[in-house]
Amino acid sequence: MVVAMVSGAPRHKLRRATRLVAAFAALLLVGGVAACAVVSDEPADANAALEQYRSAFARMRPGEIPPAMDDRNYKLFENIFHLVLAAYVKPASPTRLVDQAWEGLWKKKAENPSASERALTESAIESMLTALDPYSNFLNADRVRDVREQMHGEFPGLGIEVVIDKETGLLRVVGTDQNTPAARAGVRSGDLITRINDHNVKGVSLHDAVTAMRGPVGGSVTLELLRPGSDVPIQVFVTRAVVQVPSVVYRLLDNVAYIRIDYFGEQAARLVREGLASMNLQAMGNLAGIVLDLRNNPGGLFEQGVNVAGIFLGAVDIVSTRDRDASVRHYKGRADDDVLPELPLMVLIDSGTTSAAEVVAGALQDHHRALLIGARSYGKGSVQTIFMLPGGDGLRLTTARYFRPSGGPVECFGITPNLEIKPAGRPLPAGLWPRAGSCPEAWCLRGPLCSSAG
Numbered sequence: 001m002v003v004a005m006v007s008g009a010p011r012h013k014l015r016r017a018t019r020l021v022a023a024f025a026a027l028l029l030v031g032g033v034a035a036c037a038v039v040s041d042e043p044a045d046a047n048a049a050l051e052q053y054r055s056a057f058a059r060m061r062p063g064e065i066p067p068a069m070d071d072r073n074y075k076l077f078e079n080i081f082h083l084v085l086a087a088y089v090k091p092a093s094p095t096r097l098v099d100q101a102w103e104g105l106w107k108k109k110a111e112n113p114s115a116s117e118r119a120l121t122e123s124a125i126e127s128m129l130t131a132l133d134p135y136s137n138f139l140n141a142d143r144v145r146d147v148r149e150q151m152h153g154e155f156p157g158l159g160i161e162v163v164i165d166k167e168t169g170l171l172r173v174v175g176t177d178q179n180t181p182a183a184r185a186g187v188r189s190g191d192l193i194t195r196i197n198d199h200n201v202k203g204v205s206l207h208d209a210v211t212a213m214r215g216p217v218g219g220s221v222t223l224e225l226l227r228p229g230s231d232v233p234i235q236v237f238v239t240r241a242v243v244q245v246p247s248v249v250y251r252l253l254d255n256v257a258y259i260r261i262d263y264f265g266e267q268a269a270r271l272v273r274e275g276l277a278s279m280n281l282q283a284m285g286n287l288a289g290i291v292l293d294l295r296n297n298p299g300g301l302f303e304q305g306v307n308v309a310g311i312f313l314g315a316v317d318i319v320s321t322r323d324r325d326a327s328v329r330h331y332k333g334r335a336d337d338d339v340l341p342e343l344p345l346m347v348l349i350d351s352g353t354t355s356a357a358e359v360v361a362g363a364l365q366d367h368h369r370a371l372l373i374g375a376r377s378y379g380k381g382s383v384q385t386i387f388m389l390p391g392g393d394g395l396r397l398t399t400a401r402y403f404r405p406s407g408g409p410v411e412c413f414g415i416t417p418n419l420e421i422k423p424a425g426r427p428l429p430a431g432l433w434p435r436a437g438s439c440p441e442a443w444c445l446r447g448p449l450c451s452s453a454g
Contacts (some may be wrong), residue, residue, distance in 0.1 A: 034155040049094035050078060053124075058104045060120055072391075073121040077101070078394050080138065081388055082170040089324050089398045090133060096373070098130040104205075121223065126205045133398050134163045137206060141366055141392035149300060151265050156217050159243045160170060161298045161310045162193065168361055169202040170226070171209055172192055174354060174378065175298025178262055178350070185224065185238040188298045189352035195224035195234060208371055217241055250275035260293040261308065264300030264356040269307035276311075276339055291342040292360075293331045299355025302383060302402075306331045312345060312370070316337030318363045320407075321383055321400040345370040351415055353377040362404040372417040381411025 054074065058066040059391045067074040084092055104127025108115050115123075122138060129136045139147065146157070159180020165172040171193035187254045193201055196212045204212075213221050217240050225234040233305055246270035250259045257279040261268060280287050292312075299305070310333025320330045347370045350360050358377050364370035383400040 021184075023131035023232065041436040045081070045404075046094045050081065053077065053101055056098075056105055057117075057120070060105060060116075062152075067117075073117050076389065076391075076393065077121055077125060079389055081128075082239065083397060084128070084132070084136075087324070087385070087387075087397055087399050088136070089382060091235035091324060092132065096131070097128050101125065102129040103127050106118040112157065122207065123205065126207050129397075130164065130205065133382070134206075135202040135382065136397045139386070139394035139396055143210075143384075144388070144392060147296075147394075147396075149385065150263075156242050157240060158213055158221065160187055160237050164206050165192060168192060171206075172203050176296060177354060179243050180243050181238050185223075186234070187225065187232070187236060188227065188262045189237065189298075190228050191234075191295075192377055193223050194226055195222075197222050200410075212334070215240055219391045220357045224449075244272070244388055248272055248275060249277060251385045252279045252282050254289045255286055257283075257287055257290045258293065260408070261297055261357070261360075263298055263406065264302075264304040266301065266304070268300070269311065270303040272308055272311055273339070277432060280340070280412070285367075287343055289346065290340070291346050291347045291348065292364075293352045294353045294357040294361060294368070295348050297353070297354060299357055299380065302356055302359070303357035305356030308338045310334050312337075312341075312364060313337055313367055316367060317405040319359045319402050319404065321402045347372045349377050350352045351375055351378055351417060353415070355380040358410050358415050361400065362408075365418070366405040366408075371419065372415065373419045374417050374421055376416050376420075377414040379410060379412050379414035381409050381413075443449075 003215070011128045025086075034439070054066040057074070058064045061067075069188060081094075081097060085094060101124035104124040105120055106124035107127070108120050120142070125138045129138060147273075149156075159176065160173050160182040161172055161175035162171045163171075173182075173187060173189055173191040173193065176187055176189050193209075194199060196209065199212065201209050213223075218238055220239045223236050223238060225236060227234055228352060245281055247263050247265035247268045248259065248261050250257065250272075252258070257276060259275055261272070276290070290312075306318045314337050315335040318331045318333055320326050320328055346363065347355070347361055347364055349372055353361060354377065358380060360369075361372055361377060365372050381401055381403075382398045383402055384396050385399040387395045387397065389395060401409070401411060
């Protein structure tokens with residue numbers, strides 16, 4: 001995860017600094033696809049847009065007095081606004097960003113006339129970021145802590161990853177870690193959450209929806225779900241707990257090494273190496289093959305995805321990234337990796353195989369190292385960087401796209417298995433569950449990229 005400190009530096013220096021962070025950061029979080037935007041980041045346009053924001057905010061205050069230039073809530077918005085202009089994967093229009101922030105202000109004020117200025121500011125920021133893509137978002141200090149805890153492998157919560165579904169406005173579950181409260185209650189990857197504790201989630205910001213599910217350990221949350229293949233809503237009761245999820249589990253089955261990666265946390269590559277060594281020792285050096293299970297893997301740390309792929313590939317191209325300036329960076333495996341190269345390798349993927357997991361699957365397939373079996377993966381092809389802000393808050397922002405060793409995109413298209421195995425049951429209802437390969441134009445960074453998908 002990239003951690004960049006942002007302070008009250010001059011704007012032109014801030015833009016240069018954040019470009020460097022986006023281009024040369026070594027630890028990245030991989031997320032979803034990014035939306036198209038209008039090009040314009042001239043300083044005059046940015047300053048004019050910020051004045052429009054101050055004027056809009058003034059209408060929320062008694063006496064309609066604009067916030068001072070050093071007001072802490074205004075500075076928070078200004079810092080994030082400039083980071084988006086400087087580092088987002090596609091150039092953004094300052095006016096459009098402020099227009100989206102304006103919508104967030106009015107919505108929050110209408111919902112809660114007594115909302116604090118901090119709450120109004122966060123709503124403006126979330127509205128602005130949601131217009132960029134589903135995976136750029138504001139992280140308050142508590143959410144920054146949660147991200148760190150999750151990458152460490154221990155965190156309080158339900159144990160699910162959710163995003164706003166653009167087609168329906170509902171929450172889509174894109175990851176459910178095994179042995180978590182949500183998984184035990186029956187929540188599955190691909191489910192759409194329609195209600196949280198009897199409150200409709202349609203149109204609610206991602207931040208507000210996640211906040212509604214949070215709370216003390218031991219408390220319960222009621223979720224109403226729509227599931228692919230079923231027309232009947234499902235109601236589940238989930239009890240919050242401290243979620244302890246080892247990122248890697250493994251076992252030896254008839255001299256076949258089975259390795260499941262639940263998510264790409266900080267120790268994923270180390271645990272895979274240790275698991276392979278342990279199982280090879282158990283088999284007395286007579287392993288018959290390896291099965292790598294990436295089903296329902298929600299991704300995680302980009303670098304760990306590169307490292308895991310390198311374990312099976314050695315010093316070859318694993319993935320490349322391209323930022324807003326079209327700068328390309330190649331990531332390779334280590335020369336001392338490529339363990340047990342003579343063993344056949346099979347990789348299991350499905351529609352819940354996401355982001356960093358797709359980096360691994362795509363590299364192994366492109367280098368003809370593994371046979372991929374299952375269903376087409378989710379299709380997240382963009383990279384997020386987390387910028388740290390004053391006060392402990394953070395900004396998760398899409399800063400690059402990534403591509404397979406062959407040069408093919410993952411965004412929208414996903415990874416197609418060599419052998420497709422479709423799950424039993426009814427087909428997905430049309431229009432509700434977007435599939436990898438359909439590539440809605442609003443999700444794509446370039447229109448021509450979408451149209452080539454057919």
